Amino acid sequence: MTVEHKILFTGTMGAGKTTAIAGVSEIPPVSTDVRNSDTSVAKATTTVGLDYGELTLDNGEKLRLYGTPGQMRFDFMWRILGRGALGVVILVDNSRPDPLADLDIYLDGFAELIAQTACVVAVGRMETHPSPGIDAYARRMEAKGVVCPVLPANVTDAQQVVQLLELLLLQLEV
Amino acid sequence: MTAVNTVPKSQRALLSYSVEGLPHREEVLLKSLIRLLDHRTHQNWSWKAEQADLRVVGDQVALAAASPQPAVPTLTVAHADPQRGPFLALPLHTDALEVVLNRLGAMVVHARGLGLAMTEVPIGEHEEFRMLRWPPAAVLEAPIRLRLATLMSNRPASVLSLQQRSPATRQECADFLADLQRAGLLERAAPPGALVAASAPDSVFPDSRFPAPARDTVQPGLLARIRNRLGLLPSGPQ
Numbered sequence: 001m002t003v004e005h006k007i008l009f010t011g012t013m014g015a016g017k018t019t020a021i022a023g024v025s026e027i028p029p030v031s032t033d034v035r036n037s038d039t040s041v042a043k044a045t046t047t048v049g050l051d052y053g054e055l056t057l058d059n060g061e062k063l064r065l066y067g068t069p070g071q072m073r074f075d076f077m078w079r080i081l082g083r084g085a086l087g088v089v090i091l092v093d094n095s096r097p098d099p100l101a102d103l104d105i106y107l108d109g110f111a112e113l114i115a116q117t118a119c120v121v122a123v124g125r126m127e128t129h130p131s132p133g134i135d136a137y138a139r140r141m142e143a144k145g146v147v148c149p150v151l152p153a154n155v156t157d158a159q160q161v162v163q164l165l166e167l168l169l170l171q172l173e174v
Numbered sequence: 175m176t177a178v179n180t181v182p183k184s185q186r187a188l189l190s191y192s193v194e195g196l197p198h199r200e201e202v203l204l205k206s207l208i209r210l211l212d213h214r215t216h217q218n219w220s221w222k223a224e225q226a227d228l229r230v231v232g233d234q235v236a237l238a239a240a241s242p243q244p245a246v247p248t249l250t251v252a253h254a255d256p257q258r259g260p261f262l263a264l265p266l267h268t269d270a271l272e273v274v275l276n277r278l279g280a281m282v283v284h285a286r287g288l289g290l291a292m293t294e295v296p297i298g299e300h301e302e303f304r305m306l307r308w309p310p311a312a313v314l315e316a317p318i319r320l321r322l323a324t325l326m327s328n329r330p331a332s333v334l335s336l337q338q339r340s341p342a343t344r345q346e347c348a349d350f351l352a353d354l355q356r357a358g359l360l361e362r363a364a365p366p367g368a369l370v371a372a373s374a375p376d377s378v379f380p381d382s383r384f385p386a387p388a389r390d391t392v393q394p395g396l397l398a399r400i401r402n403r404l405g406l407l408p409s410g411p412q
Contacts, residue, residue, distance in 0.1 A: 005393075005396065005400075024404065055400070055403050055404070056403070057396075057399040057400065057402075057403050058399055058402060058403065059399060061396075061399070063400055063403065086392065118328065133209065134308075134310070134311060135220070135310045135311075137308075138307050138308035138309075138310070139307065141307070141308065142306065142307040142308075147305055147306070147307060147308060147326075147327045147328065148308065148327045148328065149308060149320070149323065149324050149327060150308050151320075162404050162405065162406065165400075165404060166401070166404070166406055167320070167324050169397050169400060169401060170321060170324045170325060171324060171325075171327060171328050172392050172397060173325070173339060173397060174391065
């Protein structure tokens, strides 16, 4: 039987989940994108189901990369996807109106997974939207009892996605 | 205004300030200005709720203070000078703020050197500490520190355990913990099984009086295989 492992990418619509997975997956990501009807977000399509990518490890096992749907109405899928995951990468878009409130949604939605595994928070678009700063995120996480790496990231750069995954793996070391 | 600070962030002293009795608007403005001045001030300043290196107070707090705490300099921010030590006039101006921060920062650093200021308790090599919050960028300037902070993000660590789990030297680990302590981001780890005294107000954990649940363990060798597949160099013991 093939052993499977998984890592989740979550975050708001447009935060870059699909892009992050595409940067490291060995297969073209499978996405369930549809035409975006949310006029508040400048995107032609958005993911309503999930994104999927994978990596084959040297012993044949698969590391599956799942991008969760961003919208909160799909939070039932977050719990399903979270079962057995190695950890979660939360992508936050700093250009949104209240990115700290966005962070709260995912910290709460994945609370159980974060408590039991590992988490990294990557804040995008800080070069054009520097506020709130990283320390504000750290304090928000502290208020929820979460201490995990939070750093600016541009997920269009695959190397930065790899770095996020490395920070996730570091937390899993015994 | 002084010239742009050319001292690398990692070589600047990490100092903290607390704010008491300022109108909310002035407090928010003060914190924003201190962040904006970070590339100019001689020390790296970060806000701390209490037990900071510098107390910034409004005039009512300054007047109510029966006796100043000698080890902690107090900066009064008000419209009128209460004639009780360092003073900064409202409305706030960045130039004046920069000057006073540099002056008081130098004083704190000097006092530390003389052993007069609130000094941190020495860190034993085996002593375990918990990191309270992800550190500010000034503490993470060196790349190895990003790794050390990550290793501390979900479990307590000592100088020795950090050294064992990372490529950092013992001195690098000790310096990192010392900087965290100066920034007020470190607390001694409770013995196993002990209740955690302080709870996060809005913790994601069901009952934050208790330590976070034990982490799931991963299959032996899995992390190395993932790193290998991602093209990452082997790191630390698995």
